[in-house]
Amino acid sequence: MSEPFRKVLIANRGEIAVRVIRACREEGLTSVAVYSEADRRSPHVLHADEAIEIGPAAAAESYLDPDRLLEAAARSGAGAIHPGYGFLAESAAFARSVEQAGLVFIGPSPEAIDAMGDKTRARARMQAAGVPVVPGSEPVATAEDATAAAHEIGFPVMIKAAAGGGGKGMHRVDNAADVPSSFERASREAAGAFGDGRVYLERYLENPRHIEIQIVADAERTIHLGERECSIQRRHQKLIEEAPSPVVDPTLRSRMGEVAILAAKAVDYRGVGTVEFLVEAGEFYFLEMNTRIQVEHPVTEAITGVDLVREQLRIARGIAALDGAEAPSPRGHSIECRISAEDPTRGFLPSTGRVEGLEIPTGPGIRWDGGIRTGFEVGLHYDPLLGKLIVHAADRDRAIDRMRTALEELRIDGVETTQAYHLAVMSEPDFRASELSIRYVEEHPDLLRNPDPDLLETSFAIAVLLEAGAQRSPSVRESASPDQRARSVSAWVREGQK
Ligand code: MV4
Secondary structure (H helix, E strand, C coil), X not given: CCCCCCEEEECCCHHHHHHHHHHHHHCCCEEEEEEEHHHCCCHHHHHCCEEEEEECCCHHHCCCCHHHHHHXXXXXXXXXXXXXXXXXXXXXXXXXXXXHCCCXXXXXXXXXXXXXXXXXXXXXXXXXXXXXXXXXXXXXXXXXXXXXHHHHHCCCEEEEECCCCCCCCXXXXXXXXXXXXXXXXXXXXXXXXXXXXXXXXXXXXXXXXXXXEEEEECCCCEEEEXXXXXXXXXXXXXXXXXXXXXXXXXXXXXXXXXXXXXXXXXXXXXXXXXXXXXXECCEEEEEEEECCCCCXXXXXXXXXXXCHHHHHHHHHCCCCHHHHCXXXXXXXXXXXXXEECEEHHHCCEECCEECCEEECCCCCCXXXXXXXXXXXXECCCCCCEEEEEEEEECCHHHHHHHHHHHHHHCEEECCCCCHHHHHHXXXXXXXXXXXXXXXXXXXXXXXXXCCCHHHHHHHXXXXXXXXXXXXXXXXXXXXXXXXXXXXXXXXXXXXXXX
């Protein structure tokens, strides 16, 4: 059992820092925020019981600097560090330093982080534990070995970096002739990006869904809390998540859940964690395990009623997961939209500026986890996530309608955001029909041309005039081309619609 602690340093910023601070307060724990020069007036600083400035805006010299964080912990007398997600959350070295400083790292052991960090090691370990992985090879040393492996697996194949993650150094190969060049390129990229040029091969899955299982584990029990559907993403950044997945039935859920428990047990996992799968044609394959609280944790919280950050804090103090209870049966449907300072009409280009106005939607089944307030300066130093809008309703259709209403109420003035994109998705037929895969965003480019509501009004007015003109004016009706038709309608309107 861990040392008890009464004070927690939150080594993070933004919405997740606020989320953790709130959970600390409810658990009777004192919270210590850390902040960079750029975050002096940020919400997490205002919410925390105490706050310590740790360095300049550049994350490498503040939120990513283990020494400054440990120094702040020592100075404040914190007995534990919660890393949130991103930054140092999945650094085994940081977790080790925290423990060596005599503090509790609120997360799994450094060994569990390490075991899941190396892709090929994790793959081998999962295979040994009976967890299905995408059919594939060990790391291959030469182009000849890669070609032999590809023939054995069958085309198309994916060449992946052993040390990789997040899609870097991944190459699809469709035929044997292309294997050597792709092998060389993938090895070179892997060496450059990860300092480890080893690559391996997998069968390429054409149209998979990305579905993940939430795990909660203490020293005695490893429990799963069902799945989240995370297929709607762009360049490995998730945009929308939901729970449950519209394609997972109770049988598949319990099969995936049992396998996720096997995966967690294989590394003696403690705390909350997520096992990611690719799912295609009713089959599922282990992808990786995330050894942290995830951005999308609220959709699981909504349908299970479990407070996952509370679980993290309590498990770290040696208290039984779920207070010793069984996993609750899920109720209803939850959707999360990530609201980021990015412009979907310009390839999700990060947008900067001052938040001039902010209206947060409220009402039954609506939750906002945010890290901004009026006057907040959105810069380029950190992740562009401003907040997450989460809804919960009795079923998926009603959750979508509720999200649409909430998105219409949300107002963030001063920066471009992904809000209108989300609104467009909520009405898109394939989304409504749950026709999803990891290709959803690229397969729906029309959603990226966000129609401005004012522009929509204008084009609607033009359509009405065209229709009326065509019915009542011979020159409009007999126009030879759309251009001429437009000119004729203008003339018809100017002349008083005779
Ligand atoms: C794949 C795949 C298709 N086939 N592996 C991307 C991130 C990395 N962790 C695994 N990834 C993929 N591996 C095989 N054999 C497609 C992806 C993939 C993906 C996976 C999950 C979520 C989003 C994705 C987006 C593009 C590609």
